[in-house]
Amino acid sequence: MSTRTDTLLSVRGVETYYGKIVALRGVDLDVHRGEIVTMIGANGAGKSTLMMTICGQPQARNGQIIYDGQDITLMPTHEIVSRGIAQSPEGRxxxxxxxxxxxxxxxxxxxxxxxxxxxxxxxxxxxxxxxxxxxxxxxxxxxxxxxxxxxxxxxxxxPKLLLLDEPSLGLAPLIVKQIFDAIRALNEEEGLTVFLVEQNAFHALKLAHRGYVMVNGNITMSGTGAELLKREEVRAAYLEGGRH
Known part of the structure; x- marks a missing residue:
């Protein structure tokens, strides 16, 4: 895993539960300063749970979340937000x-x-x-x-880190393009670091520097956005009518 000194967010071995149900199963990922990183996956894969766990609701039962050099795993949400993480949640x-x-x-x-x-x-x-x-x-x-x-x-x-949860959900294609253009502009012009969770894999991977694929609470693939767009498994599951 990455040892880069410019890592803004580092998630290691994170497990999150809803009661006895395991939602995240040992998730590892990194977001470096100035990057757009996306996570794609089917509905119910655990993407939104990861986003909420980063913000402390629910808290991870196991593992560690390091943000800007500090362990925020068990911090209350208001403290996490005050350190420069902002979330645009699913459903607006x-x-x-x-x-x-x-x-x-x-x-x-x-x-x-x-x-x-x-x-x-x-x-x-x-x-x-x-x-x-x-x-x-x-x-x-x-x-x-x-x-x-x-x-x-x-x-x-x-924010230093903007978390976007399904920003294209339910929107017309023209509006989706406007939203993604705005995210790109924020990153290129302001240097804003963005972690994006999306079902719209094509747009998300075209936009992102790097991406992760989540299936049933596990990270199953990672790579640059361009690499993942070329992967047969990604194309079959998320880009050819298979995503839902």
Missing amino acids: RIFPRMTVLENLQMGAALVDPSLFDEDLAKVFKLFPRLKERINQRGGTLSGGEQQMLAIARALMSR
Whole structure:
């Protein structure tokens, strides 16, 4: 496994349970600074559980999660977030009764207030649609706009590591392209480190520097995005109508 000194997130031997059910079975992976890393796998493979375990809900029963040189395995979620990890969870989970602006203010709650206007301008440049909807309630936005808002809210916390859980889920192809273009821009222009969990394997692997494949709570393959796109097993399972 990697011994690089620029590793931002290191997961080693992580096992997570729901009651007596094993959800993650000794997961090992690394995310290096400035990378986009993706994890693909079928629905129910354990991808979202890994994302939530990194954030401390649920906590790993065995193994270790090291972030930015510190062991966060048993830290409470609010401490993990305060260290620079932001998550845009599956299903968007914005605050539906709050306006776009109020949602973004919630994202910025732990950040120096003097930086708010600057950060707001950045997310509006990334997602101009949100600027048009600034006073609209989150629950009245389209699915694509809600996904943009979920990502923008996460960005308002100025993260070192952005966790994205199924950002393309249920969205039209044109919106999916906009979301993935925005992720690429954040990485290339801001140097933001991104860990992306996706069922849309083609888009995710094209975007990612490196990728992992998860099956039944196990990592079964890893490599560069380009390498995984060429693997017959990946193509058969996730790229030729086999993914669901």
